[in-house]
Amino acid sequence: MRATTTCQLHMRHFSEGETITIEPWRANAFPVIKDLAVDRSAFENIMQAGGYISVNTGNAPDANSIPIEKSKSDEAFDAAACIGCGACVAACKNASAMLFLSAKVSQFALLPQGDPERRDRVINMVKTHDEAGFGNCTNTGACEAECPKEISISHIARLNREYLRAAVTKE
Ligand code: SF4
Incomplete structure (x- = not known):
């Protein structure tokens, strides 16, 4: 299934009678499907490149068996709030997806569960980001x-x- 975003609304600040422009996300990596709908599959590809952890089957570990600092768990939780909407890409003059990508990398980098695949995750997700045609962060x-x-x-x-x-x- 394709992930789509339907439009970009900058409606936080506007005056009475002002002209409002509604347009699709503007980024080469988000091709326009039709009208205001764009294809956000590039985000799915980035996630498939490393946005997960591998968990062995078996009994669930005791919740207290892996202590995590409160500050780190809070930061990881904040990063995990990313909904993959693509507004960061549309707002960026370089059409970079670094905010999305960094949230997805951070949510695992901050936690011990993300450690085993840490190196491959960031290398593969950045590579997929670049190959999709997203720009560089400035x-x-x-x-x-x-x-x-x-x-x-x-x-x-x-x-x-x-x-x-x-x-x-x-290596
Ligand atoms: S980081 Fe980007 S994709 Fe994630 S919620 Fe924010 S604007 Fe949306």
């Missing part, structure tokens, strides 16, 4: 300003650290 902050879930660009800084670490240590 730190304009437009993504954070438009994100309906208030995902912080601090996750992009973590993504860059994760990538560097993975690139240096990858």
Whole structure:
């Protein structure tokens, strides 16, 4: 099934009688299907490249057996709030999906459950992001300003650290 977004509405600030422009997301990686609908399958491809953890079958571990710092679990929870809407891409002059990608990498990088696949995850997800045609991040902050879930660009800084670490240590 294709993931689609139907339109982009910048309606937070407008005056009485002002002309409102409604248009589809503008990004090469989000081809327009028809009218205001775009194909967001590129996000699904990024997720399939590493946006998961592998869990062995068997008994569920005791909830208290893996202690996690409160600050880290809070940050991971904030990152996991990303709904994959694509507003960050549409807001970015480079059509970069780094805010989305960084949220998906962060939610696992902050938790011990994400550790076993940590290196391959970030390498493969960044590669898929670039191959899809999303642009580079130049730190304009437009993504954070438009994100309906208030995902912080601090996750992009973590993504860059994760990538560097993975690139240096990858065999
Ligand atoms: S705008 Fe926010 S919630 Fe939507 S995809 Fe981007 S990071 Fe996720």
